[in-house]
Amino acid sequence: MSFSPSISLSIILCVCERREEKRREETDPSCCCACERETKRRQTYRVVAVRDAVSRGIAGAGLDVIQYGLASTPAMFNSTITEDHDFLCPVDGSIMITASHLPYNRNGLKFFTNAGGLGKADIKDILERAANIYNNFTIESLKDAERKASSSVKRVDYMGVYTSDLVAAVRKAAGNIEKPLEGFHIVVDAGNGAGGFFAAKVLEPLGAITTGSQFLEPDGLFPNHIPNPEDKAAMKAITQSVFDNKADLGIIFDTDVDRSAAVDSSGRELNRNRLIALMSAIVLEEHPGTTIVTDSVTSDGLTTFIEKKLGGKHHRFKRGYKNVIDEAIRLNSVGEESHLAIETSGHGALKENRWLDDGAYLMVKLLNKLASARASGVGGGSKVLIDLVDGLEEPAVAVEFRLKIDQSHPDLKGGSFRDYGEAVLKHLENVTDTDPKLQKAPVNYEGVRASGYGGWFLLRLSLHDPVLPLNIEAPSNDDAVKLGLAVLAAVKGFPALDASALDKFVRAS
Numbered sequence: 001m002s003f004s005p006s007i008s009l010s011i012i013l014c015v016c017e018r019r020e021e022k023r024r025e026e027t028d029p030s031c032c033c034a035c036e037r038e039t040k041r042r043q044t045y046r047v048v049a050v051r052d053a054v055s056r057g058i059a060g061a062g063l064d065v066i067q068y069g070l071a072s073t074p075a076m077f078n079s080t081i082t083e084d085h086d087f088l089c090p091v092d093g094s095i096m097i098t099a100s101h102l103p104y105n106r107n108g109l110k111f112f113t114n115a116g117g118l119g120k121a122d123i124k125d126i127l128e129r130a131a132n133i134y135n136n137f138t139i140e141s142l143k144d145a146e147r148k149a150s151s152s153v154k155r156v157d158y159m160g161v162y163t164s165d166l167v168a169a170v171r172k173a174a175g176n177i178e179k180p181l182e183g184f185h186i187v188v189d190a191g192n193g194a195g196g197f198f199a200a201k202v203l204e205p206l207g208a209i210t211t212g213s214q215f216l217e218p219d220g221l222f223p224n225h226i227p228n229p230e231d232k233a234a235m236k237a238i239t240q241s242v243f244d245n246k247a248d249l250g251i252i253f254d255t256d257v258d259r260s261a262a263v264d265s266s267g268r269e270l271n272r273n274r275l276i277a278l279m280s281a282i283v284l285e286e287h288p289g290t291t292i293v294t295d296s297v298t299s300d301g302l303t304t305f306i307e308k309k310l311g312g313k314h315h316r317f318k319r320g321y322k323n324v325i326d327e328a329i330r331l332n333s334v335g336e337e338s339h340l341a342i343e344t345s346g347h348g349a350l351k352e353n354r355w356l357d358d359g360a361y362l363m364v365k366l367l368n369k370l371a372s373a374r375a376s377g378v379g380g381g382s383k384v385l386i387d388l389v390d391g392l393e394e395p396a397v398a399v400e401f402r403l404k405i406d407q408s409h410p411d412l413k414g415g416s417f418r419d420y421g422e423a424v425l426k427h428l429e430n431v432t433d434t435d436p437k438l439q440k441a442p443v444n445y446e447g448v449r450a451s452g453y454g455g456w457f458l459l460r461l462s463l464h465d466p467v468l469p470l471n472i473e474a475p476s477n478d479d480a481v482k483l484g485l486a487v488l489a490a491v492k493g494f495p496a497l498d499a500s501a502l503d504k505f506v507r508a509s
């Protein structure tokens with residue numbers, strides 16, 4: 001029997017999170033229903049065209065292609081490690097077609113092998129090879145690829161396998177009870193992304209009531225809210241649904257389900273620092289003393305909570321889910337035990353889940369807690385979760401400003417926005433060193449973080465954009481303004497940096 005490596009493919013119609021505003025600007029404000037339908041038709045056409053082109057390319061190279069249809073990004077990685085020959089798993093590689101947080105007309109490919117998602121070096125290699133193939137491309141090679149694709153492409157419902165694994169994990173945690181969530185009312189908000197499966201395929205088989213779940217149908221135009229657990233409108237929507245349905249818990253996903261957050265029955269949001277605190281509490285119960293790796297934007301209160309209340313170690317690293325995951329893996333390799341890498345964005349990965357950042361798996365860990373509490377006779381719905389974050393100090397004020405660098409400004413003097421951003425940061429660092437009211441964070445992996453006026457600020461370069469995000473947390477608005485003024489004074493000599501939002505904030509007070 002001949003063997004050919006197999007690649008699975010999945011598509012998400014479109015994703016756009018932070019850049020949603022830009023997309024809206026690009027869309028004609030007088031757009032009618034017919035325009036919307038046309039936009040949707042084109043968007044669907046685009047992803048299907050990309051999927052078919054990728055399938056042809058892979059089949060043309062002599063590999064088997066399996067199409068999964070709509071799936072989540074973490075499920076795609078999972079298909080490289082799942083042992084299920086009926087579903088043609090494990091596959092040798094998988095490709096997610098998604099626009100991630102970019103506008104819907106900017107779909108891209110995410111590549112996975114059983115070692116995880118490919119990083120920059122591998123992607124560069126793929127692009128160079130692709131350019132080479134493109135240069136030697138002929139009509140005959142296209143016809144050959146089309147012929148091979150038409151005979152080799154298979155379709156598999158992999159999401160069925162993936163969701164049954166999630167269901168099995170919760171049942172196991174509850175002592176192999178078939179319906180450990182019986183009687184719980186849990187609403188899901190998929191924000192019209194790909195996470196709608198969680199209600200019918202995970203929660204309902206576990207016995208939960210899911211009525212009132214919303215925006216489960218994929219729609220790349222996101223007609224209700226941006227699927228993003230950091231977005232205020234998104235959190236408001238799931239909170240409202242929890243109230244309207246008198247639910248025990250609300251669960252919200254980002255578009256491709258690698259991020260998530262929750263809301264308890266009293267409307268308390270379990271996202272950002274609170275979700276990290278909750279996950280840390282769960283993980284530190286299982287692995288006392290372990291190191292929790294987080295992104296740079298996490299609060300000082302979180303460090304105190306992890307270290308003083310939970311007895312763990314908080315390693316505040318850089319922004320970026322791949323950065324925190326890779327750092328946790330590195331710590332383990334040098335003998336420092338770490339079981340959780342998590343970002344305020346809602347990306348979170350556990351060692352026990354092969355460091356896969358899976359929003360659905362994070363929520364499974366919360367469900368395990370609910371189910372095992374119920375199994376051991378503890379009532380009170382989602383209170384068991386809120387009790388776990390008891391003692392987390394939270395700032396009265398937490399704000400974020402995204403200060404844009406105008407790349408065409410003459411002050412860049414032909415240099416890159418990164419060089420310009422670094423120059424701003426260097427100057428802020430120097431100013432901070434000479435300000436007796438500010439203390440630079442002794443250990444810091446990106447940007448400039450300083451404490452003062454009872455709070456802190458962090459100015460850093462965005463991972464992707466010509467932007468310097470500024471986070472400020474403080475015990476009062478006055479203190480936040482003082483921190484804001486310190487930053488504003490330092491950046492005012494950089495005319496290509498648009499600090500107007502920060503300026504407005506300090507003036508308003």
Ligand SMILES: O=P(O)(O)OC[C@H]1O[C@H](O)[C@H](O)[C@@H](O)[C@@H]1O
Nearest residue numbers: 319320321345347462463464469
């Ligand atoms: O640096 P920023 O612009 O705030 O963006 C940072 C974020 O970029 C993407 O969305 C990544 O998926 C996140 O892991 C990361 O946190």
